[in-house]
Amino acid sequence: MEEYQDLKIIDRKAGELGDLADSVWDHPETAFTEFVSAGLLADYLEKEGFAVTRGVADIPTAFTARYGSGRPVIGLLGEFDALSGLSQKAGVAEPCPLEPGGNGHGCGHNLLGVGALAAALAVKQYLQRTGAAGTVLYYGCPGEEGGSGKAFMARSGIFGQLDCALSWHPAEATHVMQNVSLANIQVLYTFEGVAAHAAGCPEKGRSALDALELMNVGVNFLREHMIDDARIHYAILDGGGFSPNVVQSHASALYLIRAPRTEQAQELFQRVNLIARGMAMATETSVSWELIKTCAELIPNIPLEQELAASFGQIPAPALTGEELRFMERITASSGADKNEALQRALNWLEKPEDRAAVQARMGEPFHGQPLPYQPLAVPPVGGGSTDVGDVSWQCPTAQIYTATWAPGSGGHTWQIVAQGKGSVAHKYMCYCGKVLGQTAIRLMQHPEKLAKARRAWQDALEGRSYLPIPGEVRPRAISSLGRR
Numbered sequence: 001m002e003e004y005q006d007l008k009i010i011d012r013k014a015g016e017l018g019d020l021a022d023s024v025w026d027h028p029e030t031a032f033t034e035f036v037s038a039g040l041l042a043d044y045l046e047k048e049g050f051a052v053t054r055g056v057a058d059i060p061t062a063f064t065a066r067y068g069s070g071r072p073v074i075g076l077l078g079e080f081d082a083l084s085g086l087s088q089k090a091g092v093a094e095p096c097p098l099e100p101g102g103n104g105h106g107c108g109h110n111l112l113g114v115g116a117l118a119a120a121l122a123v124k125q126y127l128q129r130t131g132a133a134g135t136v137l138y139y140g141c142p143g144e145e146g147g148s149g150k151a152f153m154a155r156s157g158i159f160g161q162l163d164c165a166l167s168w169h170p171a172e173a174t175h176v177m178q179n180v181s182l183a184n185i186q187v188l189y190t191f192e193g194v195a196a197h198a199a200g201c202p203e204k205g206r207s208a209l210d211a212l213e214l215m216n217v218g219v220n221f222l223r224e225h226m227i228d229d230a231r232i233h234y235a236i237l238d239g240g241g242f243s244p245n246v247v248q249s250h251a252s253a254l255y256l257i258r259a260p261r262t263e264q265a266q267e268l269f270q271r272v273n274l275i276a277r278g279m280a281m282a283t284e285t286s287v288s289w290e291l292i293k294t295c296a297e298l299i300p301n302i303p304l305e306q307e308l309a310a311s312f313g314q315i316p317a318p319a320l321t322g323e324e325l326r327f328m329e330r331i332t333a334s335s336g337a338d339k340n341e342a343l344q345r346a347l348n349w350l351e352k353p354e355d356r357a358a359v360q361a362r363m364g365e366p367f368h369g370q371p372l373p374y375q376p377l378a379v380p381p382v383g384g385g386s387t388d389v390g391d392v393s394w395q396c397p398t399a400q401i402y403t404a405t406w407a408p409g410s411g412g413h414t415w416q417i418v419a420q421g422k423g424s425v426a427h428k429y430m431c432y433c434g435k436v437l438g439q440t441a442i443r444l445m446q447h448p449e450k451l452a453k454a455r456r457a458w459q460d461a462l463e464g465r466s467y468l469p470i471p472g473e474v475r476p477r478a479i480s481s482l483g484r485r
Contacts, residue, residue, distance in 0.1 A: 004315070006126040006442060007435045010118045017114050017434075018427040020044055024110035025090070025421050028082030028103035031147030032478045034061045037080040038140055041113055045138060048121060057156040059476050061142040062149060064158075067124045070133035072451055074441045075159065075396070076120050077167035077389060078113035079144045082106070084480065088418035093330035095415050104418040107145065108170030111405055111421065111430040115168055118434025119441060126442045134445040137162065141388070146186070146479040148293040148470070150388035155469040159395040163451045164304060166441060167389055168433045170417075170426070171402035172410055173342035173368035174317065176305045178349070179383035181390050182231065182258040183265045183297040188482055189215065189276050190238075193285040195249035205247025209240045211283040212251040218275035219255075229382045230268060231258040237482060254292070254482055260382050262296050262468050292477060294470050298390040299461050302376045303454040304399035307444060309374035311436045312401070317369045318428040328366045328407035328425070331416050337409030340364065346372045349381065369404045369429060385412075394467040397451075397458040403433040 010017070020040060027036040038054075038061040046052045050065035086104030089096040098104075105111075116138065123136040139158075143149030150159075159165060169177070191212050196205030219232055226232075233256045240248025257272060259265040273289065280287035320328070332339050340363050350356050355373035362368070392398050405426045410416040420426055444451055 004439065006122050006129065007438055009121050009125045010431050010434050010438070013121065014427070014431050017118050017431060021110050021114040021427065021430060022422050024080050024113060025105050028087070028105055030084055030103055030478065030480055031081050031143035031145055031149070032059065032061060032476050033480065034081050034142050037113070038063060038142060041078065041080060041117060041140055045117065045120070049124070050120070050138065057153040057158055059142060059149065059152060062153055063140040065120065065138040065140070066135060067120070068127045068135040070135065072163040072445050072448060073135040073137060073161055074123065074444060075137045075139055075162040075165040076116040076437060076441065077139050077141055077150070077165055077392065078116035079109040079141050080113040081109055081143055081145050081147070083145055083413055086413065086415060086418050088415040090419055090422040092419055093327065093334050104415070105421045106413045106415070106417050108405055108417055108421060109144065111170050111426055112168065113140070115403070115430040115433040116437065118431055119166070119437035122434065122438030123441045126445070132445065136441065143476060144388055147476060148295045148388040148391070149476065151293060151295055151391040151470050152476050154391040154395055155472070157395070159392045162396040164397040164444065164454055165392050166304070166437050167398070167400045168403055168437060169400060170405040172404055172406055172408050173346070173372060173402060174312070174370065174404045175346065175372035175402055176309050176312070176374045177400040177402050178300065178305065178377050179381045180260065180300060181298040181383050182229070182260055182386045183262040183390065184256055184258040184295045184386045185265050185269045186292040187255045187257070187269065188252060188290045188292055189255060189287060190252040190289070191250065191280060191285050191287050193247065193249045193283070196247045198245045198247050202247060206284045207247050208251040208285050209248035211279045211285045211287065212236065212253055214279040214282065215276050216253070218279060219272060222271060222275065226268060227259065227264065229260045230264065231384070232256070232268065232272065258386055260297060291471065291474050292482065293474065295386050295388050296390040296394050296467065298387065299393040299398065299458065300380050301397045301399050301454055301457055301461070303450065303457050304397055305374070305376065307440050307450060308399055308401050308436065311440045312371040312374070315432070315435050315439060317371065318432055320367055320369065320425060324425050325366045327423070331407035331420060332366070332409040335409040335411060335414070335416055337411065339366070339408035342368055342408060349377055350375060366407070367404060367425070368408060397454040401433065401436060403429050405429045
């Protein structure tokens with residue numbers, strides 16, 4: 001159909017796009033160290049005729065790629081950072097690290113960045129073919145995992161120029177993303193004590209590790225007295241050394257404090273600070289804390305969700321071969337998870353009998369690639385995770401989709417996801433996602449009244465609240481460097 005002719009460029013370049021995603025997979029780099037990955041994507045876009053600006057928002061691995069002129073201006077968000085400790089061989093259904101303790105793409109960001117790039121190619125093709133006014137702006141966003149790269153970019157106001165932003169995330173089921181993510185605050189707590197011989201003169205020592213452990217216990221008791229949707233996690237970065245016969249003079253932990261709204265996360269942050277200060281007093285040590293990053297909750301946008309759902313209905317999902325389906329089943333078996341979990345979750349928000357029946361009929365399928373039914377939700381469910389796309393959504397209307405690229409039961413941040421990241425299924429559905437995002441962006445450019453409707457809904461959803469950016473003195477930091485002395 002003529003309406004979809006601009007999407008054909010994704011089919012023509014599918015091999016290149018798969019190779020590009022695989023190259024990012026081959027260079028798994030964690031937050032704010034993605035120099036190879038960012039370079040691969042930026043170079044490709046530059047070769048395709050986009051005007052690339054590197055190092056935006058004073059972040060070396062952040063970049064933008066622009067094509068076109070005038071309004072509307074539609075943003076496409078790409079990510080490319082990996083996770084530590086998830087090194088894994090591709091294409092096998094058992095744990096097999098390539099490099100023990102090494103990094104791996106356990107959240108599919110090698111696909112995420114290239115899928116959004118594919119959409120940008122389709123929009124560029126439309127603008128080039130028609131000569132229509134409009135601009136597509138690809139954002140290369142580093143450090144989503146533990147770094148909130150988009151929050152640092154949002155602080156600079158870089159998303160404020162957009163009429164809307166669209167994004168996606170690899171997943172185990174295909175559907176419009178409707179859940180509201182949690183706001184979060186990440187803080188490094190450091191205790192300082194006095195070293196002493198733990199047997200010869202323990203009375204002279206003041207244990208920083210004791211203080212940190214007591215803080216963790218105190219926060220555990222706090223969990224009984226916070227709202228149900230809040231979460232607090234921590235990782236001990238420095239236990240004071242490996243000599244048990246020395247009273248530990250230093251210890252640190254990285255805390256992640258989450259809640260449905262930024263104000264609630266801020267309140268919890270203050271309560272955790274009181275616990276840290278109290279345990280320092282109890283152990284005669286000192287404590288300091290350093291804000292590492294914040295992340296805002298997502299502002300949903302039903303008009304944009306409806307446009308994405310319409311594109312899902314218009315563009316056929318790829319079919320899988322028997323071999324591909326058998327590999328999906330082996331991956332699911334390796335996790336021991338319920339392959340119907342994502343479908344069961346969908347039933348929690350679907351009300352129409354025909355939609356519920358359609359989902360029920362799919363129970364037991366080995367892959368959830370076909371889009372799930374969509375219906376607008378007046379009160380979206382609160383998700384258990386966070387995304388720095390939330391910070392973008394405070395600066396312009398924003399919506400996202402999930403697209404299945406891995407087997408049911410793969411979970412999140414697992415070796416199973418890494419193992420599937422270079423496969424043919426991942427490539428097919430990455431390109432499918434690019435078509436859905438690309439067609440949605442093109443239709444929005446053709447119908448500015450739809451963008452105006454999305455903006456009105458966005459302004460209503462903000463409820464008069466203002467965006468609280470990361471304080472100016474906080475700089476992006478590689479998470480691999482935290483806690484080092």
